[in-house]
Amino acid sequence: MFSRLLCPLCLLLLLLAAPGRAGHAQAVSDAFHRPMTQAELFLDIVLRRVGSDPQALDNLLGGRGKRNFHASVDYKGMLSLGLLTDIGQVEHEAVRANCGGQYHSNDVCGLDFMPVTCSQDTAPVYYYRTENATEDRVRIAYRWAPDGQTVATYLLIRHNGLWQLDGIDCETGDAFNWGDR
Numbered sequence: 001m002f003s004r005l006l007c008p009l010c011l012l013l014l015l016l017a018a019p020g021r022a023g024h025a026q027a028v029s030d031a032f033h034r035p036m037t038q039a040e041l042f043l044d045i046v047l048r049r050v051g052s053d054p055q056a057l058d059n060l061l062g063g064r065g066k067r068n069f070h071a072s073v074d075y076k077g078m079l080s081l082g083l084l085t086d087i088g089q090v091e092h093e094a095v096r097a098n099c100g101g102q103y104h105s106n107d108v109c110g111l112d113f114m115p116v117t118c119s120q121d122t123a124p125v126y127y128y129r130t131e132n133a134t135e136d137r138v139r140i141a142y143r144w145a146p147d148g149q150t151v152a153t154y155l156l157i158r159h160n161g162l163w164q165l166d167g168i169d170c171e172t173g174d175a176f177n178w179g180d181r
Helices: 002-016 038-052 056-060 081-099
Strands: 127-133 137-143 150-159 162-170
16 A cells, blocks of 8 residues: 555655746745645645554654564655654653663653654644745644644755755644754
């Protein structure tokens, strides 16, 4: 099933990075809406992919202590190295603090939510607002309802012509590769 999803996903990612459109800055908007810009569409793809992956945390974090784990989804092209590294460090610190540095079966030792979506659940539809945009850097907030509470704000960067998530600021107070952005 993943291979059937991968080809259309790759095609869409290539279209979103098409050279004829890459030079245009993303539009900044006031209201939350369904994804419209290249960056919003990319973010929507990532959030939906994570939401449909039953092993998302394991795939993101290298199996979280499971022996002979083989990821079924590779998030390296969607998330920057800096973001992946920071999420891994936060997980490592949580495992150290909660379980003495070792995973234990039937214990929640690390993160108990998906850092990419800043939640434990998914929504059927996501709404976005581009808050700040240049050609190669976009800041987007997302909600589960157009008039609901903001769940997270993301920083996306264009790397080698393709969008990547580079920072996440969850409204719960957690942040990954965010710094002073």
